């Protein structure tokens with residue numbers, strides 16, 4: 162079947178394209194991209210993208226889909242509904258499910274659920290350690306054979322440096338990236354927000370930047386020792402950005418992502434004991450926010466990932482100390498990223514690159530591009546469309562967002578996966 166997306170501005174950073182172009186899709190693949198009017202003839206099916214941006218579908222390398230085990234927070238179905246509504250056509254999901262995704266059968270279970278949902282592509286990330294206990298290596302080879310694209314104990318840091326070393330050594334045989342949640346638990350010492358003036362004022366126990374910086378430093382040293390591929394998840398401190406910059410200058414295989422909340426919000430969002438501002442790593446200070454932006458601008462931070470972390474309201478509507486960490490992010494990532502474009506931090510093309518080609522490349526996926534022959538995973542978005550975040554209106558099963566009531570600019574209008582329309586606004 163033939164489908165033409167016409168009249169839009171194509172932004173395809175993988176091919177250095179940013180121009181008024183039409184896209185021809187056939188049999189679920191990108192067949193051709195050429196000047197306006199090249200493809201559409203009478204009788205063809207077309208999507209009018211006039212005034213809109215046509216980009217590769219976004220690739221989120223860090224989400225929590227909660228299935229199996231926590232279906233009351235999110236399922237593979239509701240998570241991928243949320244993904245395509247946000248313009249994401251592929252998501253990589255973390256292993257902290259119940260049972261933990263630390264073996265091939267859980268990996269296969271998640272892939273089967275995704276095939277049934279038939280919306281965004283889902284790429285499971287396997288656990289680094291059995292049961293996320295940080296004691297012994299999970300069945301990494303088995304999970305990779307079943308379809309895992311990376312390894313991570315996300316939610317938990319790998320406190321045992323020797324285990325981290327063995328994981329980097331083992332994964333380097335597969336050229337498999339290890340995504341790391343960098344938090345020295347001894348330095349974090351049970352803190353519930355960033356350590357700074359706000360934690361002092363609120364009387365909440367703080368987590369110092371050093372808890373993240375120290376672990377990033379350790380893991381970069383281990384990446385140097387092993388030649389392994391290290392990916393720093395949800396970078397939140399100026400120190401971490403500086404360490405990654407140095408590691409890259411040295412030529413180490415180190416990459417990094419940042420989440421929109423870490424380049425938009427500061428610790429002050431916690432004011433009033435706002436549990437929708439509680440996350441790990443915590444929201445930091447303005448100096449950190451500026452460092453994350455600079456890291457995105459100069460290429461130190463490769464990817465924008467949401468760390469979409471749905472929680473039930475009962476887990477958030479409790480005392481701050483006891484509230485669960487994390488926020489939903491798939492449906493607000495695009496407009497929050499476009500703020501960086503408005504501020505002049507990133508060009509529109511660079512912003513799209515960090516949502517598409519870069520994360521796909523880190524995970525070794527053939528997506529995040531409109532190259533001829535690639536799967537027709539496409540987002541058509543309106544960069545100027547204004548809308549207000551109404552938490553009750555989100556597709557995710559959970560409502561834990563600190564952006565409720567915010568005015569956003571930029572919205573996915575149509576999302577296609579494999580040439581099939583899976584979402585229209």
Ligand SMILES: [Zn+2]
Pocket residue numbers: 315316317342394395441442
């Ligand atoms: Zn994490």
Ligand SMILES: [Zn+2]
Pocket residue numbers: 223224225255315316468470
């Ligand atoms: Zn996470």
